[in-house]
Amino acid sequence: MGELTSVELCAGAGGQALGIEQAGFAHQACVEVDDWCRKTLNLNRKCWNVLEGPQSDLTQFDARPYAGVDLVAGGVPCPPFSKAGKQLGAADERDLFPSAIRVVDEVRPKAVMLENVRGFLDAVFHDYRQELKAQLRALGYTFAEWHLFNASDFGVSQLRPRVVIVAVHDRYADKFEWPKGSDMRPPTVGERLRDLMGANGWEGADAWAAQADEIAPTIVGGSKKHGGPDLGPTRAKRAWATLGVNGHTIAEDAPEPGFAGVPRLTVRMVARLQGFPDDWQFVGRKTAAYRQVGNAFPPPVARAVAQNLRKAITARRFHAVA
Secondary structure (H helix, E strand, O other): OOOEEEEEEOOOOOHHHHHHHHOOEEEEEEEOOOHHHHHHHHHHOOOOOEOOHHHHOOOOOOOHHHOOOOEEEEOOOOOOOOOOOOOOHHHOOOOOHHHHHHHHHHHOOOEEEEEEOHHHHOHHHHHHHHHHHHHHHHOOOOEEEEEEEEHHHHOOOEOOEEEEEEEEOOOOHHHOOOOOOOOOOOOOHHHHHHHHHOOOOOOOHHHHHHHOOOOEOOOOOOOOOOOOOOOOOHHHHHHHHHOOOOOOOOEOOOOOOOOOOOOOOEHHHHHHHOOOOOOOOOOOOHHHHHHHHHOOOOHHHHHHHHHHHHHHHHHHHHHHHO
16 A cells, blocks of 8 residues: 555645654645745754745645545635634635635545634635535545534644544545544643743743643734734733643743743743644744744644544545455
8 A cells, every 4th residue: 555645725834744754654745935934944844845936826826736545634724714814714715615616626536624723613614615525525525524623623632623624535435434532631831831941041940830720721812913912912921820730921031040020931842732842943033933832733733533534534544355
């Protein structure tokens, strides 16, 4: 059996792409319009084909050269469906689901995996979801459904609800099952970040970690329209405050010896809470880097879904050979 292949749309800083790679897919192309994100992808994975120029824009991407890859995946922009926006859906110029469906038509992969915010499931988008399902089924994907996952169910120290839309071609549809999360509690913010918070010798790191005894609230604040790198609106900042975190800004470095007060998180700390490995680097200064992290899909969740897609595809392959 050869290596399974994929095309990643709206790849961002690589959260979903990394999880899919961990599940055993090789990316043939990564489509991402943001320059900082493309630099991050190239820095971390020189073997990935990160497209430049007009092809980096999903609306202009010609997917026909990639016809036949096993998986088309991506994280299409969430503002059209987010409660933080106006929830305009199809009327929002940032709605890229039509472009994603066009790519699926051009590639005809064995499976499709698209993620979005919880607002996608709101009643106001019922007709939109049904139309999307109809379009996918018309292309031969008899399984076309969506599922709401919490990242904390997959070991991520954060309550991050995300919708994953999966479509599986008729030949493989009966072999796919949604992954089931673990009943085990993920590490608390303090357990997850104790070493990073004390990396510069801050004497208060142990006491801070003991206080930060819950998982993190949903990390937000990744919008380009947002003024700067912080941990979200007032309600989110209050939630962080109960964990002993100053959510008003992001720090350049961990606290130094003698620090007194409420510590801030660094980009690296936030990335770890998103499920990124520590060796995944983000290009750009603090604001650009934090936006990349804040918009990311946690790799462990992406890996879990992609692993089950891989099982469905390979099970049918083995059945066909037998």
